[in-house]
Amino acid sequence: MPRQPTGPLAPSSFLDTRFAPFLQSRCAQPTDDAEAIVFSSLAIHLLAETATPAGRLPGPSSRITLSPATMPASLFRHLAESLLSIVLEAGRVQMAHFKSGVAVETKADRSLVTVADRQSEEIILEGLARAAPGVPVVAEEEVTAGRIPQIEGAFFLVDPLDGTNGFVKGRAEFTINIGLIEERRPTFGLVYAPALADLYVTTGPGEAANARLEPGADVHRLADCSLAPIRTRVPDPNALGALTSQTNLNTATRRFLDGYSVQEQRAVASSLKFGLLARGEADLYPRVGPTSEWDTAAGHAVLAAAGGVVTTLDGAPLLYGNVARRFVNPDFVAWGRKPLAKVREI
Structure with a gap:
């Protein structure tokens, strides 16, 4: 199961009260520095940086249900900021392997995995356990290993390295994907392409932003990222721009596109396709072929916040x-x- 931190908890500024289910009955008594606050009609004890070593987080089987109400913009930004240093650290690990080369293994489903995937996932899981304690995380390599948390209510979907096939071939279009699912729909998403220094993130209800951010950047706040709001474009039905998978442009996908007036078609790897749609660089991306939820959740959230939608073929x-x-x-x-x-x- 995802590792839970054993040291002091994350700084209180990064412990979003929406994601901190520290009820008295489920954890050690708070120190004198802890503060009790009220969120969604529940008294939640927010442990400060001075939490004692004896303090512990809820186990992986703990269940919480987030409020069905839409998260306010401030909570989107708190969650994004708490994940910023995490994805930058994972990005630095990936870039070290990307430049030096990495051994490749083949999983049972014939997809590829590397040590970069596993190390990145470990960083992200530990970071999420600090930033959003108690919220289940469904992560690609954990699922491959048979470790699937019980999900009732909100949960995260994580792909630590989306685009492994291209990564091992030296292609830069790989991403880190972190999406939050509430009531079966993605409400928060962060997509980061470290080799391209390209960051996409939801910053509020119906708000998404993009920034150039190098993996080595020393930033800890969104305000330091020069985020620019992004919005999808109004399509011209007679001259559409389509994005397709680099590895799965099959006959069924071509047949789907033949039903539309596509003037420009571009093959792009990983969840970057969602980011480009959100940025207004294309109009549609059909995928007729296998994908997993961790491949799409984060990008789906960004696209939805920027004005787009994702539907099944029907x-x-x-x-x-x-x-x-x-x-x-x-x-x-x-x-x-x-x-x-x-x-x-x-």
Whole structure:
């Protein structure tokens, strides 16, 4: 299961009260420096930096349910800031392996994995346990190892290194994906491409931003990142721009695109496709082929906040938490705005 921190808790400025289920009955007594606050009608004890070594976090089986109300912008930003140093650290690890080369293993599903994937996931899991204690995390390599937490209510989906195939071939379009799922829909997302110094993040309800951020940057606040708001573009149905997978441009995908007036088509790896849609550089991204929920959740959240939607091929919302399918997505289409009608039937 994801490791839980054993030392002092994260600074109180990064312990978002929405994600800190430290009820008296579930943890050690707070120190004199702890403060009791009220959130969503629950008294939550926020432990300060001076928490005693005896203080412990809830175990991996702990369950919490976040309020169904939309998170206010301040909580989006607190969560983003608490994850900023985590993804930068994971990005530095990945860049060290990217430049020097790394041994590759093949998993049972024939996908690739490297030590960079595993080290990055460990960093992210430990960081999330500090930033959002008690919230379950479904992470790619943990699931591969058979370690799947019980999910009731909110949970995170993590892909520590999306685009491993390209990573081992020296291609820069790999990303770190962290998405928060509430009521089966992604509400928060962070996508970071360290080799491209490209960061996408939800900053509030219906708000997404993009920044250039080098893995070696010494930043700890969003204010230091020169974030620029992003928004999807209004599509021209007669001259659409489409993004496709670099590794899965199959006959079914081509047939889908043939139903639309696509003027420009671009193959892009990893969840960067969602970021480019959110930034207004294309209009749709169809995926007719296998993907996992951790591949899409973070980018989906960013795209939705920037004005887009993601649907299945029959137009239903793409939902998350499909344990019975082992978190495998159905075929889907990511749209820059609302779904478009076909101009021809193929």
